[in-house]
Amino acid sequence: MGKILYTNIDDIITGGRIVETEAYSWKERGSHAYKGKTNRNAVMFNQGGIAYVYLCYGIHHLFNVVTNHMDVADAVLIRALEPIVGIEQMKKRRGKITNEFQLTSGPGKLSKAMGIDRNLNGKSLLESEVWIEDDGASLSSKKIVASKRIGIDYAGEDALLPWRFTIKDSLWISST
């Protein structure tokens, strides 16, 4: 949370501060890894520090960061970020938009703005075209708000877990 996510796609760098995330664990039904290891989610069973990119609903790419170690399929979904680098490029990729706050205020939109697609699946966040930096900005824990996750009502009780984290006062947080 609060760190900067960069991508370098087509020789164009875009980046932004992470302002909204959701945690996923193989232990709960919201995660793709819940049912066990499959071809799609095999990336999550790898060592942390790599990207897990998944195409959802045939249209939208979702960008996750694998966080745990081998055989422990935990990941963090990046739901929204605050555009910092390459905003013009993001607008170009997204086409006509009503306002800047909608550039990256959602997992599918964010991925499109950043140029993320399945080619990044399984890439290391340390030595590839996608990486995360810490700019040293202080982020008080008081500015982080936990709430229940979105879009996984099918997960039953697990959908109520307060595993969605947002930065208070950020304007780029998804609401729909």
Next chain:
DNA sequence: GCAATGATTTACT
């Protein structure tokens, strides 16, 4: 091999 469905977004009623 074929039918069902989803970590969503967008448009329309």
Next chain:
DNA sequence: GTAAATCATTGCC
């Protein structure tokens, strides 16, 4: 507020 778009992965035949 509800429904459609759209395709990779999944599950069952």
